[in-house]
Amino acid sequence: MIDTEDLRAQKTDVQKKSRLVVIIVCAFLSVVIVKLGFLSLLFLAPVGYAVLVCNSVWLPSLAAASANAALLIILRLFYSGSAGSLPLEILYFTALFMGFAWIMGGANLRGAYRFVLASAAVTLIFLIYINSSASGFYLVLNEVSQMLTQALNSSNVDPARRSLLQQIITPERVQEMVNIFLLRGGALVSVSFVFFINRQAAISIVSIIKKQRKDRGLTAFFAPPVTIWVLSGALAAILLTRMFRIQSLEIIAWNIFVICAIIFFAQGAGIIFHFLARRSYIFKLFSVVFVIIAILSPGLNLIAVSAVLLLGIAENWLPLRAPKKEQASTPEP
Numbered sequence: 650m651i652d653t654e655d656l657r658a659q660k661t662d663v664q665k666k667s668r669l670v671v672i673i674v675c676a677f678l679s680v681v682i683v684k685l686g687f688l689s690l691l692f693l694a695p696v697g698y699a700v701l702v703c704n705s706v707w708l709p710s711l712a713a714a715s716a717n718a719a720l721l722i723i724l725r726l727f728y729s730g731s732a733g734s735l736p737l738e739i740l741y742f743t744a745l746f747m748g749f750a751w752i753m754g755g756a757n758l759r760g761a762y763r764f765v766l767a768s769a770a771v772t773l774i775f776l777i778y779i780n781s782s783a784s785g786f787y788l789v790l791n792e793v794s795q796m797l798t799q800a801l802n803s804s805n806v807d808p809a810r811r812s813l814l815q816q817i818i819t820p821e822r823v824q825e826m827v828n829i830f831l832l833r834g835g836a837l838v839s840v841s842f843v844f845f846i847n848r849q850a851a852i853s854i855v856s857i858i859k860k861q862r863k864d865r866g867l868t869a870f871f872a873p874p875v876t877i878w879v880l881s882g883a884l885a886a887i888l889l890t891r892m893f894r895i896q897s898l899e900i901i902a903w904n905i906f907v908i909c910a911i912i913f914f915a916q917g918a919g920i921i922f923h924f925l926a927r928r929s930y931i932f933k934l935f936s937v938v939f940v941i942i943a944i945l946s947p948g949l950n951l952i953a954v955s956a957v958l959l960l961g962i963a964e965n966w967l968p969l970r971a972p973k974k975e976q977a978s979t980p981e982p
Contacts, residue, residue: 672703676695679693697848706753710746710750714746717742721742737778752764761915762873765912768841772840775836791824794822872916876913879909886905914961920970923969
């Protein structure tokens with residue numbers, strides 16, 4: 650007769666092996682998806698899936714980071730034309746994998762704080778990477794600006810307007826504008842967007858494959874109460890630092906403002922998801938189509954983002970997701 654303890658030990662071994670297989674497969678998928686063009690935006694989703702299914706934060710992230718580092722080294726050995734510092738590139742992707750895994754499975758801190766801290770850390774590494782002397786980021790920008798200049802020279806644009814555009818679209822001016830955008834929250838928004846869509850994708854994949862929902866997502870997300878005061882203080886700091894031309898403090902204030910704006914945008918999206926949860930499938934379908942159109946429409950997407958952001962801020966004073974009170978029954982005579 651087989652001992653119960655032996656059965657439990659065998660079952661534990663099988664579970665450990667199955668988790669290890671899931672981690673290895675997800676790490677492989679992440680590295681492959683990076684090279685798939687448009688789909689590369691979702692390369693973190695397999696790692697998030699492994700974190701949720703295996704209840705492990707560091708093993709999936711370390712596996713994916715190791716596989717990616719090995720691939721980068723192999724490519725660099727056989728393709729010498731690769732631009733950028735290899736150690737910094739490996740550090741950047743490792744930070745992405747580990748930061749995202751911590752967002753998905755960390756339990757020692759509130760999810761909103763994990764998201765902010767991980768995004769800020771990865772953004773800092775990203776800025777160091779693209780501004781390194783070995784990075785090819787600004788070389789590409791120079792090539793693009795030169796192509797635009799050549800296109801203007803060969804076009805039938807009015808000479809006065811062409812001269813003005815040629816003064817604006819220069820390699821130095823393009824690099825300066827990109828630096829201004831990235832340092833003042835643009836890089837932080839980009840990293841946060843990548844983390845957000847991969848988190849939603851990982852949760853959706855788990856709910857489809859495992860038929861289970863790990864959390865309610867943005868529907869149950871509420872911004873920390875102090876966020877509105879930090880947002881107000883950051884806005885005041887931006888105005889003061891611009892007035893007194895303190896660039897370093899202005900950059901810090903802009904990034905703090907952007908962090909608060911991202912939190913309130915998430916709260917606004919949570920309000921929308923909360924109301925959509927009570928609607929019919931047809932209404933949800935039309936809502937998704939409208940969101941896609943709004944995102945792809947220049948001008949309309951800015952209005953939509955601003956509206957969701959303001960909706961999130963408004964919930965500080967309006968109980969938009971407060972449960973409806975049941976009507977009291979009529980007392981019997």
